[in-house]
Amino acid sequence: MNLLQQVLDGLSSGSVYATLALALVLVHRSTGIVNFAQGQMAVISTYVAWTLYDAGVPVWGAIGAAIVLSLVVGALVERFLIRRFEGGEPLAAIVVTVGLLISVNGLVSLIWGTVLKQFPSAFPSGGVGSGSGGTIGYGTLGTIGALLVVVLALNWLFRHTRLGLAFRAVAANPESSALLGLPVGRLLMLGWGLAAAVGALAGCLVAPKLYLAPEMMDSVLTYALAAAVLGGLNSALGTVLAAWFIGVVENLAGTYVSFVGGDMKIAVPLVLMVLILLLKPEGVFGHKEVRRV
Amino acid sequence: MSVVVDEPAVTDGGGTSRRRRGRALTAVALVLVFAVFPLVMSPFANLQVTLILVYAVAILGLDILVGWTGQVSLGQSAFFGIGAYGVAAGAVHGWPVWAGLLLGTAVAGVVGCLVAIPAARLRGYALGMITLTLPVVAVPLAKRMEVVTGGAQGLNVTIVQAPGWTGLAADQWRYYVVGIGAAIVFALAAALRRGRFGRAFDAIRVNEALATAQGVHVTRYKVLAFTLSSVYGGVAGVLYVVAVQFISPETLVLTLSISMLAGLAIGGLRSLLGCVLGAAFYVVVPNLTGSVSAGQSYLLYGVCLLVVMLLMPRGVAPALGHAVRRVANRRERAAASGE
Amino acid sequence: MSTLELRGVHAGYGKAQVLHDVSLHVGDGSITTLLGANGAGKTTTLRAISGLVRSTGEILIDGRPIPSAPDAVARLGVAHVPQGRGTIGQLSVDDNLKAGALLRRDRVQARADLRRLRELFPVLGERAQSQAAGLSGGEQQMLAIARALMGRPSILLLDEPSLGLAPLITKELFVLLPRLRDEWGLTVLVVEQNADLALSVGDHAVVLESGRVVLTGTAREISGHDEVRRAYLGN
Numbered sequence: 001m002n003l004l005q006q007v008l009d010g011l012s013s014g015s016v017y018a019t020l021a022l023a024l025v026l027v028h029r030s031t032g033i034v035n036f037a038q039g040q041m042a043v044i045s046t047y048v049a050w051t052l053y054d055a056g057v058p059v060w061g062a063i064g065a066a067i068v069l070s071l072v073v074g075a076l077v078e079r080f081l082i083r084r085f086e087g088g089e090p091l092a093a094i095v096v097t098v099g100l101l102i103s104v105n106g107l108v109s110l111i112w113g114t115v116l117k118q119f120p121s122a123f124p125s126g127g128v129g130s131g132s133g134g135t136i137g138y139g140t141l142g143t144i145g146a147l148l149v150v151v152l153a154l155n156w157l158f159r160h161t162r163l164g165l166a167f168r169a170v171a172a173n174p175e176s177s178a179l180l181g182l183p184v185g186r187l188l189m190l191g192w193g194l195a196a197a198v199g200a201l202a203g204c205l206v207a208p209k210l211y212l213a214p215e216m217m218d219s220v221l222t223y224a225l226a227a228a229v230l231g232g233l234n235s236a237l238g239t240v241l242a243a244w245f246i247g248v249v250e251n252l253a254g255t256y257v258s259f260v261g262g263d264m265k266i267a268v269p270l271v272l273m274v275l276i277l278l279l280k281p282e283g284v285f286g287h288k289e290v291r292r293v
Numbered sequence: 294m295s296v297v298v299d300e301p302a303v304t305d306g307g308g309t310s311r312r313r314r315g316r317a318l319t320a321v322a323l324v325l326v327f328a329v330f331p332l333v334m335s336p337f338a339n340l341q342v343t344l345i346l347v348y349a350v351a352i353l354g355l356d357i358l359v360g361w362t363g364q365v366s367l368g369q370s371a372f373f374g375i376g377a378y379g380v381a382a383g384a385v386h387g388w389p390v391w392a393g394l395l396l397g398t399a400v401a402g403v404v405g406c407l408v409a410i411p412a413a414r415l416r417g418y419a420l421g422m423i424t425l426t427l428p429v430v431a432v433p434l435a436k437r438m439e440v441v442t443g444g445a446q447g448l449n450v451t452i453v454q455a456p457g458w459t460g461l462a463a464d465q466w467r468y469y470v471v472g473i474g475a476a477i478v479f480a481l482a483a484a485l486r487r488g489r490f491g492r493a494f495d496a497i498r499v500n501e502a503l504a505t506a507q508g509v510h511v512t513r514y515k516v517l518a519f520t521l522s523s524v525y526g527g528v529a530g531v532l533y534v535v536a537v538q539f540i541s542p543e544t545l546v547l548t549l550s551i552s553m554l555a556g557l558a559i560g561g562l563r564s565l566l567g568c569v570l571g572a573a574f575y576v577v578v579p580n581l582t583g584s585v586s587a588g589q590s591y592l593l594y595g596v597c598l599l600v601v602m603l604l605m606p607r608g609v610a611p612a613l614g615h616a617v618r619r620v621a622n623r624r625e626r627a628a629a630s631g632e
Numbered sequence: 633m634s635t636l637e638l639r640g641v642h643a644g645y646g647k648a649q650v651l652h653d654v655s656l657h658v659g660d661g662s663i664t665t666l667l668g669a670n671g672a673g674k675t676t677t678l679r680a681i682s683g684l685v686r687s688t689g690e691i692l693i694d695g696r697p698i699p700s701a702p703d704a705v706a707r708l709g710v711a712h713v714p715q716g717r718g719t720i721g722q723l724s725v726d727d728n729l730k731a732g733a734l735l736r737r738d739r740v741q742a743r744a745d746l747r748r749l750r751e752l753f754p755v756l757g758e759r760a761q762s763q764a765a766g767l768s769g770g771e772q773q774m775l776a777i778a779r780a781l782m783g784r785p786s787i788l789l790l791d792e793p794s795l796g797l798a799p800l801i802t803k804e805l806f807v808l809l810p811r812l813r814d815e816w817g818l819t820v821l822v823v824e825q826n827a828d829l830a831l832s833v834g835d836h837a838v839v840l841e842s843g844r845v846v847l848t849g850t851a852r853e854i855s856g857h858d859e860v861r862r863a864y865l866g867n
Binding site for chain 2: 034081084085088090091092094098100101102103104105106107222225233263264266267270271273278281282283
């Protein structure tokens, strides 16, 4: 295992954290809520993909179908559960997402049981390069590539489409947007739906590395929360960079610093995050949207 | 046209004094029920109530931070663990319980203060993330510090034995000890809330800038709130070891912090009764759902949590208070029209 | 252009009733000024029309009752420029203007409208890529009005456009109002503290007091009315 490989592996895990963190950012931007159930919602999406695959659907088709289904379910969750808590006591909103987390976890255990399942990789096995340089797995590269595709797609959606402009307007100022005739409620549903879809992708990317289990996303959620807060809960670029940083630091510290080891490697990026937040409370990219004169 | 009728405020002097007498009677009755309860109930029921009181203290600590000053913390389980390990490790080395209590709560308070001094500048989710780090780091740390914590196996202790002259069983004695401990810290919190500190905390929660303008030293009070909150977490940890005579790293996981936050929201912010109700939800509801169906227990627990939040977004205690006031008002109005 | 009519409208926030039995008529293509002291219910009247405050009674546009949701009211052609302008600070000037036209299907015409508004308000073209939050108060007010016009409304509700603006800029805005009305085919209902200025460009005026209509008439009648002069015009 050489350094380049370690860094790339870190970037690959970081890309999974980034994907889930982007889902958190989408939800926070649209409704101002941090969704603790985001990881658990991704888990149930991944189980749906697994079920389809198990029934003979090709792996990409299964993942795609799960993503589309998650889009719809995420939107319905906003409409029928979250909407009642928007603009109220923040603690109530947080606890509702915790209730959602617990319920979905229970639902997954009930439907699929707690036996670990093997989830197929969407990418071929093997990798590029060999010999002294080591091999870089297609799975590693594919995960990083998938994140880049998500980022580019979201960027295109938000910067270059009318729907994206409507979403940005509603996220920034719902009342003003309503006065312009924008259907605020439906756009908030879109925010949650997109988040669930992106989260589903994160679940399907991480599942082949771990085993598919109801608690699969718990630690991923912790990293994703850290990345989203470091990124200022607002900026996609900041979130991705923070997540990559977390992934790489965790991987290098776990491998090269003997004191850290496997049990404490989750603590390293978190402690670094604490230090960074203390220096820059608004997050590293919290003020990215400056005036462009 | 919709006519809005204000609920009449307290109507007359006679009504208030009647109410006050009623309240005193209720309090006496509650104390009696509480005192007799362990003598007639099963050891299991006694342990349940003891645990409710333990978690109520921890949730009260969280309320000082979240409800009183409007900050968010996901670290309460770490302070709970510090208190618990303080008293348990002390007991293993032959210390008396009061020394363990002092050690556990002091360390919890010092750690809380050290975290709070830099963190007081942060707001909302940034503070939440920092505190989230505490249990995430505390669990592997507790596993590693085997000399003090007994590692992954945890510590088994035998403390707070019922003295022979009482004739009480262990569960009954521990019930009383935890009950009195909880009553003391609840009374302290109530006194604090009514006094100068409570007003300062309120000012900070409502409007930080305005509080500063009114001469409230915001940072100092935030650090104080966080420290107090950690001390309460530590006390709860000590009481926990008194109740179950055991502590292991699995107790301090992040999930416990989140459950306490949920308990606080369920019970209702800024309410002593709410803290007890939230703790009761956390202890009792999983038992109930587990007895309905072991397989679906977790799902049912989550659904219960959602249903309570949907029906009472501000928590059970405020909803109860509202209902009681409405009934009382209606009765008084009926009495007034009847006279 | 459209007519706007309120019949026996009651509205308020929670338990506080603000409007009591308000009836008024804004004629097709007119500029009507809503006058009154602070707290008389001027802003609440506008918010009731655009659905931001729940109301009872009848609010009719061209004789048809309006829907209750704000976005649905806006889609009927009612543009509301709220107090404090309501521009979206995080978005660029251009994005604000485009957000105003998001519901339009005639994109070619919308682009022409955008060009025309940049002629009317050159600063909006010059600072197209700036964040709206960086504009001065007067520029933001221009942006808010231009954004409202981008939706091609038939009715424009303006809430205290002069708030926080220098007197000269306020005057420019009001002088522009009749021209905008003619060019864009608007019916205008404007709330204004500066009664003299508002009456000088308005056709009609309605005076509110403690949430009730106490006087209606042409702008000339109202500005000649002794009591109104004493109460709102400062002489």
